[in-house]
Amino acid sequence: MFERIRVMLMKEFLELKRDPWAIFRLVAPLVIQLFIYGYAATFTVNHVSTVVLDLDRSQASRDLISHFPATGRFEIVDNVTSQQSLNRDIDTGTAVAGIIIHAEFAKKLLNGQSAPLEVVVDGTNSNTALIALGYVSQIVTIFQADYANALGVSSGAAPGAVSVSLQERPWFNAGLEDRWFFIPGVIGTLALMQVVSLTAFAVVREREMGTLEQIMVSPISRVEFILGKTVPFFIIGLADVALVTVLGAAWFHVPFVGSPFVLLFGSSLFLLAAIGLGLLLSTASRTQQQAFALNFFLVNPLFILSGFAFPISAMPAALQWFTFINPLRYFIVILRAVFLKGVGFAVLWPDFLGLALLAGVMLGVSVLRFQKSLD
Amino acid sequence: MSGAGGQVAVAAREVRRHFGALAAVDGISLSVKQGEIFGLVGPDGAGKTTLMRMLAGVLRPDEGEIVLDGVDVLADPEAAKARLSYMPQRFGLYEDLSVDENIFFYAELFGVERKARKTRAAELLDAAGMTPFRRRLAGQLSGGMKQKLGLVCALIHTPTVLLLDEPTTGVDPVSRREFWGILYSLRESGVTILLSTAYMDEAERCSRLALMHEGRVHDCDTPARLKQAMPGVLFAVTAPDPRAVRAALQDAPGVLGALLMGDRVNLRADSAARAPELAARLHERGVAYGDIAQVEPGIEDVFVALTGAGAA
Structure with missing residues (x-):
């Protein structure tokens, strides 16, 4: 048995060695994508182009407006004198946000009345709009406090008013760095994409070339063939995880506080599930084009339903159920926990169990289906 | 062994x-x-x-x-x-x-x-x-x-x-x-x-x-015995227009099958004595031909004769 698996492995690595682009194809996409995620994937909104319509032209209004660019979150690109001009700026995309200060802003403020500030945001990018609005309310709060201080009202606060002070202390990611959130997830996403497609294409290629049928008339068993075919991808997958982990920690300074052993164990289970998925794809495809199309169809939903970027708790119940058969869901939990929290099996066992079950079922089903697909 | x-x-x-x-x-x-x-x-x-x-x-x-x-x-x-x-x-x-x-x-x-x-x-x-x-x-x-x-x-x-x-x-x-x-x-x-x-x-x-x-x-x-087993005899009729020959002869009495073979028609008949009859029929219809000769059947002829398939 081991003799035949060994010869399959020798053949696989020899083919890999013959392919001068193999190393490039295996490593470059990984590294490039890691850097793209590391630098570009962020929820932070900076330098929002903003148009200002100041109808009050008072000391107070100018003061408020100056608070906006001061934070770095907003950049004033235009000052207009009419609502029409402001609308035009938003329509043409010159500005994403518009600040409108109505007449008598300062007067109302002095009289202690509520002084309305109108903010218009371009909602076509709902995420940016929402975050920008959050910043606006922060800025206004600061402005109010400054203004109150300046007037010396703070001491004369209305009797009985209770001041609540909110202390934010985010655990595990004190700086709320998006990168710390993304990079551990990227490891799982990239390993999944690479291992599923490599496995599927490699098996379908043998089918296309006619070597699969040739191997099946030799004394090698199906299980031996599958082992010989997939062990290299398991090794490549582990190397992927190691490479991205080291780069993420060394280059992007994402902390790694957990145990490498927990990560290795989780990665192994995850890669088994990914290989099972790849084999399953290969049994449903006669040609590499078909495998490519199926892979394309599969990877995006897996990605979206993994909790990598979009919280699973916010998904409709039916889709939440779907995430339970997604190996990436469990692995991302494990990755983030190992990197940032440093917890181990005691806490993560449900995710390990889910991953192990999935790996078992996917490998089992794919081996059974593989037998049938030979006829 | x-x-x-x-x-x-x-x-x-x-x-x-x-x-x-x-x-x-x-x-x-x-x-x-x-x-x-x-x-x-x-x-x-x-x-x-x-x-x-x-x-x-x-x-x-x-x-x-x-x-x-x-x-x-x-x-x-x-x-x-x-x-x-x-x-x-x-x-x-x-x-x-x-x-x-x-x-x-x-x-x-x-x-x-x-x-x-x-x-x-x-x-x-x-x-x-x-x-x-x-x-x-x-x-x-x-x-x-x-x-x-x-x-x-x-x-x-x-x-x-x-x-x-x-x-x-x-x-x-x-x-x-x-x-x-x-x-x-x-x-x-x-x-x-x-x-x-x-x-x-x-x-x-x-x-x-x-x-x-x-x-x-x-x-x-064996190939030899299959050839022997082929019912009838085989004539090769060479002609400038083999299709015309086939059209003229395929329904002639005693003809069991006709197979186009490039520049000739392989014609299977029930007896070797049919040759003069076939020549006469071609004359009658005004179809030009070169030669009518009895030939050894090939496997293709045998295949067509025995399975009744693929008469092209």
Whole structure:
């Protein structure tokens, strides 16, 4: 048995060695994508182009407006004198946000009345709009406090008013760095994409070339063939995880506080599930084009339903159920926990169990289906 | 070696296989003796490949029995695999591996020992005229060389039964002749060869033939006896316009069949005495022709006569 698996492995690595682009194809996409995620994937909104319509032209209004660019979150690109001009700026995309200060802003403020500030945001990018609005309310709060201080009202606060002070202390990611959130997830996403497609294409290629049928008339068993075919991808997958982990920690300074052993164990289970998925794809495809199309169809939903970027708790119940058969869901939990929290099996066992079950079922089903697909 | 020439090496009994509603192999029984070169002849879709794959143990029949060199293929496919070698229409070679590496891979899969592998590979490569190309990548070989390399890989574990599915399709005449040279020397050493072919000249080289049509074997005998068994006699009528000849004669009394063969028509008639009648009929209709001569039937004529198929 081991003799035949060994010869399959020798053949696989020899083919890999013959392919001068193999190393490039295996490593470059990984590294490039890691850097793209590391630098570009962020929820932070900076330098929002903003148009200002100041109808009050008072000391107070100018003061408020100056608070906006001061934070770095907003950049004033235009000052207009009419609502029409402001609308035009938003329509043409010159500005994403518009600040409108109505007449008598300062007067109302002095009289202690509520002084309305109108903010218009371009909602076509709902995420940016929402975050920008959050910043606006922060800025206004600061402005109010400054203004109150300046007037010396703070001491004369209305009797009985209770001041609540909110202390934010985010655990595990004190700086709320998006990168710390993304990079551990990227490891799982990239390993999944690479291992599923490599496995599927490699098996379908043998089918296309006619070597699969040739191997099946030799004394090698199906299980031996599958082992010989997939062990290299398991090794490549582990190397992927190691490479991205080291780069993420060394280059992007994402902390790694957990145990490498927990990560290795989780990665192994995850890669088994990914290989099972790849084999399953290969049994449903006669040609590499078909495998490519199926892979394309599969990877995006897996990605979206993994909790990598979009919280699973916010998904409709039916889709939440779907995430339970997604190996990436469990692995991302494990990755983030190992990197940032440093917890181990005691806490993560449900995710390990889910991953192990999935790996078992996917490998089992794919081996059974593989037998049938030979006829 | 498993015995004298009379022993049965491949036996199939009432083998059937359906694909959906189509009966690809519809109850075939065969018996191939050790040391024979046995040919399966028939058009595409006759069920040759399906039968081959079942004999090789890669495809399970719906019904029937297959015994190969004394091993029940259905009950013990693994034992059968060690004794047989199956070469599909296109042998699966790893194009990124060299000739030697492909041979090494298949030898290891079959558990051929290192020493035996080296001598056997050297012999086979020499017989195939491929010794100078041992280091060349399989992907850079010509079509004929690829088929020969396939044969070398298929023979590396010294099988007793060789199953070849249209092995020379798309192979140049020189390589084909070399290929047949190897087959003959294999037969000398007692290997039983079962091959399918669509080439009628190749069919003539077989010791026995099975004429297959629509999933059944119509006749099975030596090429010579099949020719004798053909009902009637064969005339070759050469003509500038063979189609006109066929049109004029195919309904003539005593004519059993007419087959267009390039510049002539092969005409099967019930008796050699029909020749003057046929000539007269052509005169009468004003169809130009060169010559009417009685000829030895080829396998193609026999095939058409016996199966009633493919009258082109």
